[in-house]
Amino acid sequence: MILDGKALSNQLDVNMKAEVAELKATGLSPKLVVIIVGHDPASQIYVHNKHRKAIKLGIESIIERREADFTEAELLQLIDQYNCDDSVHGILVQLPLPKHIDEGKIIRAIDVHKDVDGFSPESVGKLFNNSHEHYPVSCTPKGIMTMLSHYHIDPKGQHAVIVGDSNIVGRPMGALLLNAGATVTYTHILTENLSAHTKTADILIVATGVAHLIKAADIKPGATVIDVGMDRDENGKLVGDVDYDHAKDVAGAITPVPGGVGPMTITTLMQQTIELAKVADHRTLQPVR
Amino acid sequence: MILDGKALSNQLDVNMKAEVAELKATGLSPKLVVIIVGHDPASQIYVHNKHRKAIKLGIESIIERREADFTEAELLQLIDQYNCDDSVHGILVQLPLPKHIDEGKIIRAIDVHKDVDGFSPESVGKLFNNSHEHYPVSCTPKGIMTMLSHYHIDPKGQHAVIVGDSNIVGRPMGALLLNAGATVTYTHILTENLSAHTKTADILIVATGVAHLIKAADIKPGATVIDVGMDRDENGKLVGDVDYDHAKDVAGAITPVPGGVGPMTITTLMQQTIELAKVADHRTLQPVR
Numbered sequence: 277m278i279l280d281g282k283a284l285s286n287q288l289d290v291n292m293k294a295e296v297a298e299l300k301a302t303g304l305s306p307k308l309v310v311i312i313v314g315h316d317p318a319s320q321i322y323v324h325n326k327h328r329k330a331i332k333l334g335i336e337s338i339i340e341r342r343e344a345d346f347t348e349a350e351l352l353q354l355i356d357q358y359n360c361d362d363s364v365h366g367i368l369v370q371l372p373l374p375k376h377i378d379e380g381k382i383i384r385a386i387d388v389h390k391d392v393d394g395f396s397p398e399s400v401g402k403l404f405n406n407s408h409e410h411y412p413v414s415c416t417p418k419g420i421m422t423m424l425s426h427y428h429i430d431p432k433g434q435h436a437v438i439v440g441d442s443n444i445v446g447r448p449m450g451a452l453l454l455n456a457g458a459t460v461t462y463t464h465i466l467t468e469n470l471s472a473h474t475k476t477a478d479i480l481i482v483a484t485g486v487a488h489l490i491k492a493a494d495i496k497p498g499a500t501v502i503d504v505g506m507d508r509d510e511n512g513k514l515v516g517d518v519d520y521d522h523a524k525d526v527a528g529a530i531t532p533v534p535g536g537v538g539p540m541t542i543t544t545l546m547q548q549t550i551e552l553a554k555v556a557d558h559r560t561l562q563p564v565r
Numbered sequence: 566m567i568l569d570g571k572a573l574s575n576q577l578d579v580n581m582k583a584e585v586a587e588l589k590a591t592g593l594s595p596k597l598v599v600i601i602v603g604h605d606p607a608s609q610i611y612v613h614n615k616h617r618k619a620i621k622l623g624i625e626s627i628i629e630r631r632e633a634d635f636t637e638a639e640l641l642q643l644i645d646q647y648n649c650d651d652s653v654h655g656i657l658v659q660l661p662l663p664k665h666i667d668e669g670k671i672i673r674a675i676d677v678h679k680d681v682d683g684f685s686p687e688s689v690g691k692l693f694n695n696s697h698e699h700y701p702v703s704c705t706p707k708g709i710m711t712m713l714s715h716y717h718i719d720p721k722g723q724h725a726v727i728v729g730d731s732n733i734v735g736r737p738m739g740a741l742l743l744n745a746g747a748t749v750t751y752t753h754i755l756t757e758n759l760s761a762h763t764k765t766a767d768i769l770i771v772a773t774g775v776a777h778l779i780k781a782a783d784i785k786p787g788a789t790v791i792d793v794g795m796d797r798d799e800n801g802k803l804v805g806d807v808d809y810d811h812a813k814d815v816a817g818a819i820t821p822v823p824g825g826v827g828p829m830t831i832t833t834l835m836q837q838t839i840e841l842a843k844v845a846d847h848r849t850l851q852p853v854r
Contacts, residue, residue, distance in 0.1 A: 380696065397690030404693045404740070405686065405732045407669065433755045441743060443694045446570065451693070454730060454751055459762065461750040462743055524675045 277427070277529040279502070281419075284426050285539035289333060294336070296334040302303065306553035307336035308392065308545075309358050312370040313351065313377065314344035319370045325424070326368075327541050335549055338364075348377045352385050353433055359387040365553035366392030367369070368545070371444075386425050389556060390484065403448055406455045410555055412548045417449035419540030420481065420502055422547075427529060429500050432457035439463050439479035439490065439517070440529070444449070445483040445504050453479070459552040490518045498528035504537050566716070566818040568791070570708075573715050574828035578622060581620040581835055585623040587705065588842065589681070595842035596625035597681065597834075598647050602666065603633035604678055608659045615657075618831050627653075635665045641674050648676040654842035655681030660733075681837050683707070683737070692737055695744045700843055701837045706738035708829030709770065709791055710745070711836075716818060718768070718789050721746035726766035728752050728759065728779065728806070734772040734793050742768070759783070770797060771806040779807045787817035793826050 296306060308330055312323045323339060330337035340354060351369075358364045358424045367390045373379050383395045391399055394412035402411040424431065436458040440446045463473050474480055474494040482490050483504035495501060505517030516533030524530050531537055554561055584593060597619055603613045612628060616659040619626035629643060637810055640658075656679045662668050672684045680688055683701035691700040713720065720803045725747040739749045752762050763769055763783040771779050772793035784790060794806030805822030813819050843850055 284627050380698075397687045397696070398576065399686075399687065399690065400693050401686030401690030404689050404736055407686070409669075433757050434758075446691060447743075450751075454753075456738075457755045459756040461748065462739075463748050464743075466746045466774065467748040468722050468724075 278425055278524075279427055279529055279531045280537060280541045281531060281537055282535040285338060285543040288422075288543050289329075292543075292550060293380065295550060299550070299559075300334065304552050304557050304559070305363075305550060306366075307335055307338070307364050308366040308368065308549045309338045309340060309364050310368045310370060311342070311351070311354060313346045314374050316372065319372070323370050323473055325542055326545060329546060330342050330549070333546055338358070338456040338501070344374050346374075346377075346558055348381070353383060355385045359385075361389065362536065362556075364390065365379055365556055366390055366545075366549040368392050378449070379498050385548045390552060392545060392552055394548070395443070400443075402456075402497075403451045406451075406560040410551070410561055412552065413452065414444055415544040415548065416445050416483075416504060416537060416541045417452050417542035420449065420504075420537060422480070422544065423502075423531070423537075423540055424494070424500070427448060429529065431479060433459075434478040435459045435461070435476055436459045436479040436481065437473050438461060438481045438483070439474065440483040440485075444500075445535070446481070446502075453481075482506045484517050486516070487515050488519040490523065492522040492526045493524045494521055497526050499526075501527040501530040502537060503531050503533050505533060506538065567721035567813075568712055568716055568789075568818055568820045568825060570712055570820060570826055570829045571824040573712060574832040576588075577711070577832050577836070578618075581839060582622045584839060589623065592843055593846050593848070594625055595655075596627070596653050597657065597838045598627045598629060598653050599653075599657045599659060600629045600640070600643060600787070602631045602635045603663050605661065608661070612633050612659050614831055615834060618835060619838070622835055624835060633663050635663075635666075637670070640666060640671060644671070644674045645671070648674075648679065651845075653679065653836075655679055655722070655838040656847055659676075659679050679839055679841060680751055681834065684732070689732075689737070692740045695740075697849055699840070701841065702741065703733055703737040704833040704837065705734050705772075705793060705826060705830045706741050706747050707837070709738065709826060709831065711792075712791075712820070712826075712829055713768075713789070718818065720768060722748075723767040723771065724748045724750070724751045724765055725768040726752060726762050727770045727772070728763065729772040729774075729793075731772065735770070738770050738772070742770075773806050776804050777806070777808040778814065781808065781811040781815045784812055784815045786815050788815075788853040790816040790819040791826060792820050792822050794822060795827065831843075 327337045376473045388396050388398045394414045399411045431453045436453040438446045438450045441464040454460045471494045479500045481502045487507035503516035503518040588639045616626045677687045683703045688700045725742040727735045730753040743749045760783045768789045770791045776796035792805035792807040798804045
């Protein structure tokens, strides 16, 4: 089974577009601000894609572009301006930032109620405590949970193995799976005999940035394989962290690259913008899972 | 090897007592407030032990005892009083609270800079993001890290398996081990074939509250076994979650119950009270591990 993130995200977009129209009709217009500092080419593309998606769904989108010499103090001031602006529901600072700016400080400067990326310590703490309140979650792992749910893959009682323990993907991914009742193993660069771990996974999440790190022989037959990688192979072709062509014959379900996890990330960002708008406006919300 | 938490905590107490005396000589007197609501017998003992230990080390200790019908509003007011009191460095509300009080709300009411238990979402988030700032951590898992370090057991590259994923022990324990470079597996009540997981552990942490859940056959020969349990067996005897008498012949290192993890928890609480006092007074601090 191919887990088609592109098709699912298109389907979710249709629902979101309708929901945004409804919200606007009742006086609530979800609004997202994306701040980008400098000219990192990949970041430019991501920001452009977010803007395009927001516009398509009827979400108000502001892109604040600043030169690479924009200071930390100026950035803090810009964030504060949007923190104070009640018409704005989500604030996202595109990472990475230039080296002269402290990313942790910037993330903590964003009002926790507008932290649409779910990167603030408070949101992360709620996630890891499986809090029953609403909190935003890092978009890539949350999008993966949406995809698993859509394909009726229930992590409860399953063994999930995470390869790569970044704060943006691996760690929150493990917390979401743990909260959903999975047994969770975190593996990473220091893990010895990685294959011995990945071969025990019912659900294998790979987020390392190493092209084709995971081969067919590293996968338990029938496992669900989620590939977060967006790498370039020796010919410059976009590939994942999983050797898809061979892995697909072993896995029970697998995400392609591109068209798997990627589209779900942006769609989740839009979902969370709408959620934050509804929370800010005291509207009813589905419980977090 | 027996990991003697009692002996280690006594040794650390000697150092702390000297440090507290030094701090007092320079005008800084660490002060801890413990609030207990109701008459839970186990909680009474814990609070008494904390008070006695603080006094022994020269740490100022205030116990606020309230009847079981103390309201949530009254408790919030009491916390606020100590939040505003600059002479107080740590505030601990003994759990569990009576059912009419929302524990999450109470924990979040404690000033994050006085959250000596490390239970606030912000502290938990910093832990799970492996933040480089200072933050308090739940005392039991932090005490276990101190014990591992003392006995030169380095988690880096080791496979640590956690049995029990509570917010107070299992989850922060896994985060500390992950931050120290271990491969970490979280197992819990929904885990299938628990023994298959525990048998792969180089470091096995058991915190379930089930007497003698883990037998010798569940342990990899030579593994480090940390038993957080404080259970009663059928004869009313205090035992751990691990069948110590048989497990000790398989394990490479093991904590006894009592005299293992327990004493380290209280000692860690005192360490964190001192740390919070030093942070509040802008004094130099050892980096967090």
